[in-house]
Amino acid sequence: MARNESRTDVLAGRNPVREALDRGDGRVEKVILQKGAHGSAIDAVRRMAKSAGVPVQVAPRQKLDSMAPQAQHQGIVAVIAPIAYADLDAMLSAIAPTLDDVRAAKPVLIALDGVEDPRNYGAILRSAVAAGAAGAIVPNREMAPLSAVAVKASAGTALRLPIARVTNLGDALHQLKERGYWVIGLADDGEDATTIWDYDWDRPVVIVVGNEGAGLRPRVRSSCDVLASIPMRGPAESLNASVAAGVTLLWASRRDLG
Numbered sequence: 001m002a003r004n005e006s007r008t009d010v011l012a013g014r015n016p017v018r019e020a021l022d023r024g025d026g027r028v029e030k031v032i033l034q035k036g037a038h039g040s041a042i043d044a045v046r047r048m049a050k051s052a053g054v055p056v057q058v059a060p061r062q063k064l065d066s067m068a069p070q071a072q073h074q075g076i077v078a079v080i081a082p083i084a085y086a087d088l089d090a091m092l093s094a095i096a097p098t099l100d101d102v103r104a105a106k107p108v109l110i111a112l113d114g115v116e117d118p119r120n121y122g123a124i125l126r127s128a129v130a131a132g133a134a135g136a137i138v139p140n141r142e143m144a145p146l147s148a149v150a151v152k153a154s155a156g157t158a159l160r161l162p163i164a165r166v167t168n169l170g171d172a173l174h175q176l177k178e179r180g181y182w183v184i185g186l187a188d189d190g191e192d193a194t195t196i197w198d199y200d201w202d203r204p205v206v207i208v209v210g211n212e213g214a215g216l217r218p219r220v221r222s223s224c225d226v227l228a229s230i231p232m233r234g235p236a237e238s239l240n241a242s243v244a245a246g247v248t249l250l251w252a253s254r255r256d257l258g
Contacts, residue, residue: 009079009080009081009082009145009147009148009149010067010068010077010078010079010080011028011077011078011079011080012064012067012068012071012072012073012074012076012077012078013071013072013073013074013076014041014042014045014074014075014076016078017031017045017076017077017078018041018044018045018048020078020080021045021048021049021052021054021078022048024052025084026081026084026085026086026165027080027081027082027083027084027085028049028052028054028078028079028080028081029054029055029078029079029080029081029145029146029147030054030055030056030057030078030079030145031045031046031049031054031055031056031057031076031077031078032056032057032058032059032063032064032067032076032077032078032079033045033046033056033057033058033059033075033076034058034059034060034061034064034073034075034076035058035059035060035061037075037076041074041076042075042076045076053140053167054140055140055141061075064076064077079145079147081145081146081147082146082147082148082151082158082159083146083158083159083163085146085163085164085165086135086162086163086164087164088137088164088166088172088175091135091162091164092135092164092176092179094162095107095109095134095135095162096134096179096204099179099180102179102180102181102204103180103204105204106202106203106204106205107133107134107135107181107204107205108131108132108133108134108204108205108207108249108252108253109133109134109135109136109137109176109181109205109206109207110124110125110128110133110135110136110137110206110207110209110245110249111136111137111138111169111172111173111183111206111207111208111209112124112136112137112138112139112143112208112209113139113169113208113209113210113211113216113217113220114139114142114143114210114211114214114217115138115143115144115209115210115211115212115241116142116143116144116211116212117144117212117241118144118145118146118147118149118150118153119149119150119153119242120144120153120212120240120241120242121143121144121146121150121153121154122149122150122151122152122153122154122155122158123153123154123242123245123246124136124209124241124242124245124246125150125154125157125158125161125163126153126154126155126157126158127242127245127246127249127250128161128245128249129154129157129158129160129161130157130246130249130250131246131249131250131252131253132253133161133249133253134162135161135162135163135164136161136162136163136164137163137164137165137166137169137172137176137206138163138164138165138166138169139165139166139167139168139169140165140166140167142211146158146163169219169220169223170217170219170220170222170223173206173208173220173223173224174223176206177223177225180204181204181205181206182203182204182205182206182225182226183205183206183208183223183224183225183226184199184205184206184207184208184224184225184226184227184228184248185208185210185216185220185221185224185226185227185228186207186208186209186210186216186227186228186229186230186244186245186248187210187215187216187221187227187228187229188229188230188238194226194227194228194229195228195229195230195231196228196229196230196247196248196251196252197231197251199226199228201251201252201253201254205252207245207248207249207252208220208224209241209244209245210241211241212240212241228248230244230247230248
């Protein structure tokens with residue numbers, strides 16, 4: 001089956017999905033299998049997705065029909081990212097290969113912990129590019145896909161920022177700490193919490209943004225060196241995830257803005 005022309009972020013059909021998984025370029029965001037569908041092709045795709053660390057979901061046929069309305073999906077649909085994700089080690093080595101380089105360059109990175117809205121995802125990437133961030137890190141599960149919607153929300157800037165996708169974000173954050181980065185989680189922890197205004201950003205940092213509703217997951221939260229909040233004068237309890245990320249990214253990068 002050919003790529004569905006009406007949804008450039010969707011691949012439909014057994015052979016195209018198998019080929020995309022076999023390429024191993026990290027562009028397959030998730031695989032959706034038709035509920036009740038069986039057979040060797042379905043089993044093969046399920047095994048390939050599991051081996052590649054790609055989430056597999058099961059959905060009624062109507063869901064697959066709506067995702068690929070002009071294609072014979074044969075019970076298999078995949079959501080495809082418009083770009084290939086970077087390998088974390090390769091991305092970090094390209095940014096600053098040694099501990100001395102990290103300390104000298106003081107890069108700013110952004111990590112997203114389960115951001116579910118692709119528009120928020122795209123808006124955060126746009127802010128990261130605007131702030132001069134060196135890269136982004138996202139988990140491969142419970143995360144919005146880097147779909148055409150996300151790229152549009154980023155005004156195309158998502159294509160300019162290296163993005164690494166990892167199996168375990170908590171482990172990745174510990175790896176970053178070993179490389180010399182300080183991990184700052186955005187969280188509203190009351191009046192006694194550190195604020196982004198008070199924190200010393202003159203260092204290599206990773207800013208971690210949590211889920212729109214639940215915030216940072218416990219494992220990710222415990223991996224942070226510091227939890228920081230954004231003080232607000234008005235009666236609003238919190239900011240939208242993408243707005244909070246944008247404010248923090250620009251504040252953290254102000255040392256380079258003059």
